[in-house]
Amino acid sequence: MKKWQKRLLWVIGVVTALILVGLFYLKTITYTPTTTAIEAAEKATNEDGVLFFKGEEKKPALIFYQGALVENTSYSLWAEKVAEAGYSVYLVKEPLNLAVLGQNKAESVISANHLTSYVIGGHSLGGVMASRFAAEQKDSHAPKGVFFLASYPDEKGSLSNFTGQVLSLTGSVDGVLNWEAYNEAKQFLPKQTVFQEIEGGNHAGFGSYGEQKGDKPAQINNEEQQEAVAQHLIEWLNTIK
Numbered sequence: 001m002k003k004w005q006k007r008l009l010w011v012i013g014v015v016t017a018l019i020l021v022g023l024f025y026l027k028t029i030t031y032t033p034t035t036t037a038i039e040a041a042e043k044a045t046n047e048d049g050v051l052f053f054k055g056e057e058k059k060p061a062l063i064f065y066q067g068a069l070v071e072n073t074s075y076s077l078w079a080e081k082v083a084e085a086g087y088s089v090y091l092v093k094e095p096l097n098l099a100v101l102g103q104n105k106a107e108s109v110i111s112a113n114h115l116t117s118y119v120i121g122g123h124s125l126g127g128v129m130a131s132r133f134a135a136e137q138k139d140s141h142a143p144k145g146v147f148f149l150a151s152y153p154d155e156k157g158s159l160s161n162f163t164g165q166v167l168s169l170t171g172s173v174d175g176v177l178n179w180e181a182y183n184e185a186k187q188f189l190p191k192q193t194v195f196q197e198i199e200g201g202n203h204a205g206f207g208s209y210g211e212q213k214g215d216k217p218a219q220i221n222n223e224e225q226q227e228a229v230a231q232h233l234i235e236w237l238n239t240i241k
Helices: 003-029 035-041 072-084 105-112 125-136 179-188 222-237
Strands: 045-047 050-053 061-065 089-091 118-123 145-149 165-171 194-198
Touching: 035 072, 050 072, 061 072, 061 105, 061 125, 072 089, 072 222, 105 125, 118 125, 125 145, 145 222, 165 222, 194 222
Parallel strands: 061 089, 061 118, 118 145, 145 165, 165 194
Antiparallel strands: 045 050, 050 089
């Protein structure tokens, strides 16, 4: 074997090792769902990683992007409740549980299920990427609404000219959300945006995956925050024609 071939194999080996180490590290810091969330997910249909909670066809479907390094199953508790109210929910599975790697994942959900009426949103980083997707959709392809759970749009996902309904839902003791950036991002939201807050809710409480690094302790239990998330979403969805 020639010298350059040996060097090439060495480089490939090092790169492969670094990738494997990186993937293992991401796995170790990924937030996993609670037992109750896993049990709720068992009532959903798994469509290539996307968890589908069936509602009524006549009502708009809800497409959801998970928070960074949070498994999509973690959002099954409120998703089940929203579906019981008649709104189908699709919990998208992002590559490596990072929505930034799958901004347009909603396209396959919409296409595969022939959705003509839908809303889209996400938790934390997921909401940022969901707004970017929504901002790129035009006319009949545009969502009926966009929602943010402890999240906000950036300039690339500006919805300032969006004519659909928008919901911004936060927790009063969220220790992860960058509140300064959140307030600055209001310039990218339309005037019809509805701002609501869950008293005593924190960042991790928008899902069911335990404590999150940097977050503040919630002043309500997870079951109570899950119920609050579901009710806020249902009430907002009921306003969409």
